Structures are given as C-alpha cells and as structure tokens.
Amino acid sequence: MLLAKATQTSALDSRLTADDAELLRQMLRAWGDLDADLLYKGSARGGHLGDEILQAGQPRPPIDLSELLRSEFWQFQMEFAEGWEQHPTMMQPVGGMDRIVKGFESRLGGVIVRKAPVTRIVDGDRKVRVRYRHNGAEHEITADFCINCAPAYLVKDIRNNFSRAYRDALAVVHPGKLFKIAFQGRRRFWEEDDRIYGGISWTDQPIMQLWYPAHGFHKAKGILLGSYTWDPEQGEAWGRLRPEQRLAAAIAQGEKLHPGYGELVEKGISIAWGKVPYQMGCSPEFTPEDRARHFPTLQTPNQRHYLVGDQMSFVSGWQEGAVRSAHAAVEHIHHRVASGD
Amino acid sequence: MLLAKATQTSALDSRLTADDAELLRQMLRAWGDLDADLLYKGSARGGHLGDEILQAGQPRPPIDLSELLRSEFWQFQMEFAEGWEQHPTMMQPVGGMDRIVKGFESRLGGVIVRKAPVTRIVDGDRKVRVRYRHNGAEHEITADFCINCAPAYLVKDIRNNFSRAYRDALAVVHPGKLFKIAFQGRRRFWEEDDRIYGGISWTDQPIMQLWYPAHGFHKAKGILLGSYTWDPEQGEAWGRLRPEQRLAAAIAQGEKLHPGYGELVEKGISIAWGKVPYQMGCSPEFTPEDRARHFPTLQTPNQRHYLVGDQMSFVSGWQEGAVRSAHAAVEHIHHRVASGD
Incomplete structure (x- = not known):
C-alpha cells in the first residue's frame, strides 16, 4: 500500500x-x-478465519507493518525458495539422497577400499603414486591418474609434491560446519495436527529450521529434520554438545513450534560434520576473493592429480556439483589419453 | 528498485x-x-545464462520495466497460485479426479439410475415425490427427503411446487461456460525439450493456458491440458466450433509455446460443458449481489428438498464444495430425523 x-x-x-x-x-x-x-485490508491469499467452503471466508486481519519489518523473516527465508539452487522442479531419489551413492557402490563391486587414510601423494608426468594405510599396513598404488574427492582442506595436509600454486590453492578451502538432527515422529503430527505436507518451518533458534517429509503422506510414522544449520558458529556449538544434549536442546526448541514435541518424536540422531573423522566438515567453502584467485588452479590437474567433489563446483554441498566435477575430470583425462598422453 | x-x-x-x-x-x-x-541488475533467482555448476553463473539481463508493465501477466496469472483455493498442498487422487466419483459409484452398487431426466418434483411436509423418465416410461419415487445435485439453472425449469423465494433463488444461478482440451503427447516433449515438470504455461490466446502433468515424469507418453478457459465468451466461442476445429485451433495456438506442437501431440479431446446435455454448463455462478440475497435461501431446504453440489459452496467447480454441501445436507437431515421429523 x-x-x-x-x-x-x-x-x-x-x-x-x-x-x-x-x-x-x-x-x-x-x-x-x-x-x-x-x-491493504487483508487478503484471502493469506487464508481465511473459519469456514470458507459453505460460508464466505473471512480474511485474517493484516499483520502490523512495523511488526513484519521487525521480523527477520524477510532477510533471507522469504526469498529462500527463489534461490537458483532451490528452484523447483527438485527431484528426490526414492529412499533418500544416499541411494545415488549406494547405486554407484553396488555397480563398483569390490573396487572400493574403505578405512584407508591416504598418507602420501607423489604426482608425476607419467604416473601418480598414492600411499595409504589399511588394516595396519602401508600400501601404495601406482596409477595413470588420480581423481581425488577428499576435501581440499584435508588434502593439503597429506604429504605431497604438488606445485606451490596448487598447494596455495588447496590451503584456501575451508570446511563448512553444517549440522543436522533427524527425529522419527511417533505419528505424523505435522500432517495430522497442523496440516503441513512437506516444506520448512523457520525459527531464529539454533536449530534454525524443521523440515517435513514430502513423501509418505498419512503413513503411520515419518522422519523429520529437527535441525539444519549452516551457520559455522552454531554448527560448532552443536558439535561441542554430547549427542544426547543435542537432542534435548533440539526438542526444547522445537517445542515452540510444536507444543508437546518431546512426546511426539523419538529415535533422534544428530550429525556435526565438523566432528566426522577424515571429513572434518562438509560443503567446503571459498571466500569470493580466494575463489577468484585459486579456483581455476584447482580446476586444472596438478600433473596427473585431479581434485573433484562438490568443492570443485559452484554448488558446494550438492551432489550435482560432485557429479559434474567428476564428469569434467573424466572428460579431461579422455582427451589426454586420446591424444597419446 | x-x-x-x-x-x-x-x-x-x-x-x-x-x-x-x-x-x-x-x-x-x-x-x-x-x-x-x-x-536491480538482474538476479540469480531468474536463473543463469549457460553453465552455473562448474563456472560462476551469469545472471540474465533484466527485462525492461516498461515491457513487464505492458505484459498482462501481472493482472492475475502472477498471483494465481497465491489464491486461497489454489494454495499448496493440493492432493491429487491417483488416476485423476474422477477416481473420487468412481469410488462412490463402486460402493453404491445398483442404486444409481442413469439416463433418467427428472420431470417433476412435488415437495411436501411429510414426503417428497420425484417423477422421471427412464427407458421411455414415466416413474415416480416417493421419499422422506430429496438431495438434489442438479444445477439450479436446470432445476428451476423442472415442474415443481417450491416456494416463491426458493424459485426466485434458483433462477439467479447461471452456468459457467468452461472449456477444456486434452492432448496426449507422443512423447513428453515438455520434460525432454523444455524441462517443464508440471505447472501452467499462460497465454493470451483463446486456449488461455496449457497444463503439464505433475506425475508420470519421464514415462513414454503423458496427457497435457491443451486449453482451459473459464472466460464465458471464449467458452461459448469454443463450443460453437466442431470438435475437430477446436483441436486444430488449439494446436495452432499451442505452436507459439511449443514449436512443432502439431507433430508432438495426438488423440485430442475437447469438452465444452455448455453443450453437455442435462448439464448445460458447469461451475455455477452467482453475482455477488445475488449470492448475498439468495444463497441463504438455497442453503435451507424447501420442505424436504435439499439443493447440493459445488453450486452450494463458495468453491464452485471444486469437488470439495460438492462434498461439503452434501455433508451439510446429511447433517441437517440427521438432526430432523433425530428430533422426530
């Protein structure tokens, strides 16, 4: 108005x-x-008070402008779904995002070696050697190429013979300290009581947001995200709590959104990526200045070593970035091999 | 800005x-x-030109304000999905809206008599008699109550003994002249070529809009709505065309949205509700003045005759209105019978 x-x-x-x-x-x-x-005297777009099907709906009274302005909602939550990496249509793998990983895994058979921390990378103009520990013994692989999806902020501390520029570039990448909690609903109270079908409830508490599942409507139970914060300080603060403390805090905060929450959820689980061994964070980040200066260096192989993963994309934290960076590495290798390298 | x-x-x-x-x-x-x-210098919210995953996305240039203002899009299409009867979450019956009708039908067994135009309604204080033609013969049913979902604009022309006020109220309801066309896609070109997954394309041509299915993603074929207009003049104009003329016109107009459209769709079908015998329209309407004056009369039974259907709701054209009005009639009858009527 x-x-x-x-x-x-x-x-x-x-x-x-x-x-x-x-x-x-x-x-x-x-x-x-x-x-x-x-x-502006209120709008039916905001829904009605009481019945709107058999009676003329009564619009809700307008919220005071000053109150709206003083909310923090417009700072980013209001625009969140308009962000280019949040646009619909967003597909979901049936069973969850890790079905993609499991799909690769099932087709790779015995190729994957787990629990094998890399201790040294010796890159060369004909071969690349990677040394790792496994079951208490040291192993070394010599290969034509190495495609490395370990986070740059861990790769930089592995003994290596990379160029100075490449090492400088690895050093500017820092880990995101994201944090999530999931709860199982004893029943789907968000649907049954609140008629919420998917989507997000935002809060200015440390849990930051609740996510409701966009699938399994009206089934007996369901999993909801009880917290998801990408604020580094909040992520670290959550990480310092013991797992049972995290769940208790998330329940106390969720109570403000869903009264009786503590009785409505069960089987909570939390993950503070900053505490995950050999990952120590997720969704790696560059400052804009570091990105401009060092990202092109990392997009180019150091001799026969390729750094890939979501970190090598502009959509850190998204599988699409990891897949696209792997495609780019494979394509680059294809051209090298095809031209006799 | x-x-x-x-x-x-x-x-x-x-x-x-x-x-x-x-x-x-x-x-x-x-x-x-x-x-x-x-x-305002463009926004990533509008998507990027070219790659945005491995390279920094380049925002599209802003559209000229004057051009935006001269588009008709903001007149209602821009706000359309915010309308209270269009809000998500919107559930869809698997198989289409008529699964609801079929569900009732399968449970009602042989109760339904089809092709039975009603010729007379004699309402009374103890019984109501309904006369109808069926297979060339006249029949009459005498019942405790009549719940009538025929459109008011047809009921008014059935011989009846309703009160003057009730007849006056029936007379103000007029039929919506809605019109739809559906085509089968020979392939799901809107997904494969245009990455459209559900939703609407608006146009200022007589077809008004195309709807894309929100289900069956990436299957071989799919049904799309090739026109849906609720403009009464356009609806009548479409109705005056022969079915094959309607499809040809819709294909010519859709061509502007999907080049090569005529080769991409098959098996078109159209419906102009204004031409459907014994329906002669759909989505009945009141003017606001008539609604205020006469709707309460029709919400009250004429002795033992109840008018129901979407016409007896504030969501004409929606099944929810029909169901809710039926619930209201059944509840009213329940109370009458329980109190000895």
Missing part, C-alpha cells in the same frame, strides 16, 4: 512515462491485493 | 518511523535482490 502510494509522488514521475506509472500502480494493486483506494 | 528509491522520498516519512523506513528499504533490497545502490 505504501509503495503504491509512493508511486503517486513526483519521485517516480521523472523515471516513468505517465502510462507506465499508471500500469505500475495497477500492477501493485493486483500484486498487493489492494482495494480501490490502494489500501 | 523504483520502489526502494520511492521509500527515500518524503512521501513515506510521514507514515513510518525512521527505523521502520530503514527496515523497509532493507526488506525491499532483500526481496528485490537489489545492489547496494538499490539498483
């Missing part, structure tokens, strides 16, 4: 033709659901 | 505190994805 009124002042007249200014007022009236006097 | 600038003029200062005016500017900057000078 204020904005539509503002279009009537001379401030805009110098920037718009009279026709466009009138169209702008009409657009604001349609967009803002304003009355003929350009006043 | 213009709006954020407008907040800097004195027009708003008299309506907002200085703190709130500053918050409003910050909110507009976040909402509008403006730069530090409150200028």
